[in-house]
Amino acid sequence: MRGRAPRGRATPYLFLAPALAVYGAFLLYPLLRAVQFSFYDFDGLTVGTPVGLANYAAVLTDAGLRAAFGHALVLVVFFSLLPLLVGLVLAALLVRARVRGLPLFRTVVFLPQVIAMVVVAVAWRRIYAPDGTLNDLLRAVGLDALTRTWLGDYATALPAVGLIGTWVSTGLVTVLLMAGMARVPKELYEAASLDGASPARQLRALTLPAIRPEIAVALTLTIISALKTFDLVYVTTGGGPGTSTTVPSYEVYRRAFELGEVGAAAAVGVVLTVLVFAVNLVVNRVADRQR
Amino acid sequence: MSAATAARRRGEGPETGPARGPSRGSAAHRAVSYVVLVGFALLALGPVVTVVAEALSPERAADGAGLRPQNFADAWVQGRFGDYMATSALVAVVVVVAATLLSIMSGYAFGTMEFRGREVLFYLFLLGIMVPTEVVVVPLFFDLRTLGLTDTVWGIALPQVAQSVAFGTYWMRAYFRTTNRSLIEAARLDGAGPHRVLWSVLVPIGRPAITTLVLLVFMWTWNEFLIPLVMAPAGQLRTAPLGLALFQGQYTQGTSLLAAGAVLVALPVVVVYLVLQRHFIRGMLEGAVRE
Numbered sequence: 001m002r003g004r005a006p007r008g009r010a011t012p013y014l015f016l017a018p019a020l021a022v023y024g025a026f027l028l029y030p031l032l033r034a035v036q037f038s039f040y041d042f043d044g045l046t047v048g049t050p051v052g053l054a055n056y057a058a059v060l061t062d063a064g065l066r067a068a069f070g071h072a073l074v075l076v077v078f079f080s081l082l083p084l085l086v087g088l089v090l091a092a093l094l095v096r097a098r099v100r101g102l103p104l105f106r107t108v109v110f111l112p113q114v115i116a117m118v119v120v121a122v123a124w125r126r127i128y129a130p131d132g133t134l135n136d137l138l139r140a141v142g143l144d145a146l147t148r149t150w151l152g153d154y155a156t157a158l159p160a161v162g163l164i165g166t167w168v169s170t171g172l173v174t175v176l177l178m179a180g181m182a183r184v185p186k187e188l189y190e191a192a193s194l195d196g197a198s199p200a201r202q203l204r205a206l207t208l209p210a211i212r213p214e215i216a217v218a219l220t221l222t223i224i225s226a227l228k229t230f231d232l233v234y235v236t237t238g239g240g241p242g243t244s245t246t247v248p249s250y251e252v253y254r255r256a257f258e259l260g261e262v263g264a265a266a267a268v269g270v271v272l273t274v275l276v277f278a279v280n281l282v283v284n285r286v287a288d289r290q291r
Numbered sequence: 292m293s294a295a296t297a298a299r300r301r302g303e304g305p306e307t308g309p310a311r312g313p314s315r316g317s318a319a320h321r322a323v324s325y326v327v328l329v330g331f332a333l334l335a336l337g338p339v340v341t342v343v344a345e346a347l348s349p350e351r352a353a354d355g356a357g358l359r360p361q362n363f364a365d366a367w368v369q370g371r372f373g374d375y376m377a378t379s380a381l382v383a384v385v386v387v388v389a390a391t392l393l394s395i396m397s398g399y400a401f402g403t404m405e406f407r408g409r410e411v412l413f414y415l416f417l418l419g420i421m422v423p424t425e426v427v428v429v430p431l432f433f434d435l436r437t438l439g440l441t442d443t444v445w446g447i448a449l450p451q452v453a454q455s456v457a458f459g460t461y462w463m464r465a466y467f468r469t470t471n472r473s474l475i476e477a478a479r480l481d482g483a484g485p486h487r488v489l490w491s492v493l494v495p496i497g498r499p500a501i502t503t504l505v506l507l508v509f510m511w512t513w514n515e516f517l518i519p520l521v522m523a524p525a526g527q528l529r530t531a532p533l534g535l536a537l538f539q540g541q542y543t544q545g546t547s548l549l550a551a552g553a554v555l556v557a558l559p560v561v562v563v564y565l566v567l568q569r570h571f572i573r574g575m576l577e578g579a580v581r582e
Contacts, residue, residue: 008404008485011400011404011485012400012404012405012406012409013400013406015396015397015399015400015404015485015489016396016397016400016401016412018392018393018396018397019393019394019396019397019416019456019460020397020412022389022393022449022452022453022456023416023419023453023456023457023460025449025453026427026431026449026450026452026453027419027422027427027450027453027454027457028415028419030426030427030428030430030431030434030450031422031426031427033430033434034426034427034429034430036430037429037430044433090327090331093323093324093327094324094327094328097320097321097324098317098321099321099324099325099328101328102328104332105328105331105332106572107565107568108332108335108336109331109332109335110568110571110572111335111336111339111561111564112335113575114510114560114561114564114571115339115514115557115560115561116513116514116516116531116532116535116556116557116560117514117516117532118514118516118532118533118535118536118553118556119342119532119535119553119554119556119557120338121536122342122535122539122549122550122553123338123339123341123342123553124338125539126341126342126345126546126550127338127341133337133341167334167335167338170335171335172575174331175572175576176576179576217576224421224423227423228423228424228425230425230516230517231516231517231532231536234516234520234536235536235539248425249423249425249517252425252426252428252429253425253517253520253521256429256432257432257521257524262429262433265429266426266429266430268425269423269425269426269427269429270426272423272425272426273421273422273423273425273426276421276422276423277421280421
């Protein structure tokens, strides 16, 4: 603030100090420590030995870790791309429909966002259980042959976990996109219709460019939540069957606190952090450039 | 989905767009919209209804038919969910109070004062919004164990205060930047110091922004899983989501009790969400840079 009395030189720093102290001690410092840990072979008990980049090399060479990052990519499809496609169609349909009850609809489809992931996981375990809702439904329509232990089957466990993510994300994405689409002036669509533009063409030429910021936010949020999936895997599958559903976050936890491979765990965490930053940067860059 | 789009196109006719006037034949579009609206809402509610129904159903046939609210009392006492909820409440109060106060003060400094290093320090806080919990939790555990802070409320709360302060600083700075400068000048001319200006002028009129922050921090803290899982290895101090996850791991029987526990864990945030949903949705969409 201009014209501030000289006595106030220290004032901003005094207001900042408590936040900075807690933030520095419990977030920045641990972040630096994680980088330090990642260069050591450290079991959490004895003094570690420096191993250079070996822990990072393991992220590329260790089959288990490579698989974990591969699974995270699959989850991105379910957490992010699928909800985006569904959300685009839903939002395009609903935003111009003269229907009642949109506020209630918003409340309902947003609900999965506020429920603890552990609770979501418990609910879906019941749905996927051998005697659960999904198999009951399949039997009811005569598709007994399709029934299975969804979360215990190598072929279906990862997509089953992924679909839970789809369920969680789709409402958020739809609400976001609807907010963006509501901003586009109706007259533009009317003019486009008069010019003979099909709805598909209107979506591509009018809607998508206008809602690019919302798409960027939706992608950033959902891709990152896919990359950071932990509670869901911990509760639904524990990484199984075998290692068919382990993800990077789960590997960080397992290696640090169950296997005593603290250095390796820290390296996975650092790689995950870099990925999260990269997603933020790339998605927002692309959105900005094309605006 | 494709069926819905196709039906919409058919309803609209090729020569008209989705933005047509209300009068003529948009009945088909409206009907399809209602079907999609209701269908999607049911999909979003399905898993929630499944859990609530299970929580109210008798565990064994011997318990009789019909609703059984007794399950909640059993979960509360036998399932120890009463204890878990109390721990969660304690952690949530510490995190919400500390994070909100610290964020108001740091946001005030960033938003209304000029000082050396302002940009750099602010970017430092922004960085923390993106840092995933996974990377900091590993060194935090070993360092806090050395300090004797594991298995304490502080060990669970302080890392979450740090995370929330990163977002809160960003959020409150955005609010303080929008406040009317002349208001601050007027208060200062009346002889109010920076503290008076903040607590007696800006905070009272900033209640909506602060409420949103409080709600978001409450939700994040209540639903957090990884930090309480790692920071309380002795198992004496369990937050509600942690208690639920471990309850599920321990008992293969007792699905009604598990479901009742799940409902209890989700309930506080869901109730607050239903009452103040505007704040939640606004906060989660506008504050989307977090994560």
